[in-house]
Amino acid sequence: MKLYNNLQSRGMTLFPLLKELGIEDQIEQIQVAYADMHQAEYTSINPMGKVPCLVDQGVVISELAAIFTYLADKYIEKGLAPALGDPKRGAYLKWMFFCHGPLTEYMDMKGLHIxxxxMEGKRSSLTFGNEDSVFSFLKKGMQQANPYLLGEKISAADLYLAYWLVFAISFKILPYLDEFRPYIQLIAQRDSMKDVPWFQKIND
Structure with a gap:
């Protein structure tokens, strides 16, 4: 497998997943400079000109949530994704794509100082609705976590959500709400998160 990435990109989110799956040495990491992302050599792989992008046996997986889902399923024996017949699969996918859709859109708009x-004026056309809806969804999820999103076992959805929460809190895109603290502190204890600077900052 080849992972096209950039150390200043959203692809950094993948590193804890690779550690949890124990596959760091099975993936060839190819760094793509921002200046090269829209050059023909790279757009022939990913026409969007974005990283990360995973290539496995000629198959191109180009969206972050898709890469998370693909790898967790490929290594299903590691226990980071519910199997297809597992009732928890629905909740797992809900969280994966909430992060990739509504949460990411909200974070991007806040980052643009909208x-x-x-946002309220465009509520009907936004995937996240409005700020209150995002906070309500996250608070309810954190309150129901037991202790992880799907119960007693951590999943790739936890790694994805926690990384984005901590990143957003570190850059003051999201407030560090009391409802978030037990969940974030739990994930921060994972060995896979020890080298993620956002987790260290937020828990200092």
């Missing part, structure tokens, strides 16, 4: 009033 006001809550402007």
């Amino acid at each position: 006001s809550n009033e402007q």
